[in-house]
Amino acid sequence: MYLQEVESSNENITGTDFADSYKAWIIDGGVELHYPLHNLGSLFFAADVTANQDGQTLHQVGGYDPDNPWEFEYTLGFGIEFNQSLGLGHARILCSYHDGRFPLLNFFYQRSKYFGIGFSLSL
Secondary structure, eight states, X not given: OHHHHHHHHHTTOOOOOOOTTOOOOXXXXXXXXXXXXXXTEEEEEEEXXXXXXXXXXXXXXXXXXXXXXXXXXXXXXEEEEEOGGGTTSEEXXXXXXXXXXXXXXXGTTSEEEEEEEEEEXXX
């Protein structure tokens, strides 16, 4: 807490105290389902949901109110995972959709919605 007080005073920010009910909780859960495809590999579907208590702060100094809602993020993905017997190692082609915080810290408080396409390979 001391560091927070020092940094706050350097920026002339006041009102940074939170109620005891604020713990900066993050609750995350996900699931991944596979459907086998004979010799090729498997189709998969993945979903991840994250709840952030930070939503109650409105991402603003002094914005905390326990009546504010938590912030939720959603990520959905599907694709194909190839059998290692094909000589590709552990390979996947993935399509995904994200609705939530931007993953880079310099835009962390910006809500984003985007689609992604990727390929992963681990030998």
